[in-house]
Amino acid sequence: MQYWLFKTEPDAFSIDDLATMPKQTEHWDGIRNYQARNYLRDQIKRGDQVFIYHSSCKNVGIVGVAEVVKEGYPDHSQFDPDSKYHDPKSDPDAPRWYMVDIKLKQKFAGLLSLKDIKAMPDIQDFALVKKAYRLSIMPVAQNEWHKLISRAP
DNA sequence: GCCAACGTTGGC
């Protein structure tokens, strides 16, 4: 089993939105970055654990945990001309973009803020606090996961 | 809203 961090802008889709979905499950569409796509298509497996991270908002940080319930499959929004994620260059026979389904496991009682995370010792290798932190989906090492979980409010 | 850091595109 592997661990991941998925970013979302809560104004668009928050952990509370995930909580209100049927079965508290939703497909994680709209990822349009090749490195993140590779994770979605090739590496993220059923049962993997995912931190939900709220970005581009007043209170940035990790807000809860979800579990992967469906492995990578083509993101249908790439073929929808009305979607803001529409990609006319994507070939239906060789889809460019993938997504997975995740199910909410736990919403934290509070926010594990980016500030708190950055203040944690021995977390400097965590991708979120390094230069590549713009990735919308990033791996989390097992020891990092446990350190972060232990700090969750 | 600013701006630094990336990622992508496209001309050559």
Next chain:
DNA sequence: GCCAACGTTGGC
């Protein structure tokens, strides 16, 4: 295949 220009991300 290089690299400048452009677009996007995301913390502050």
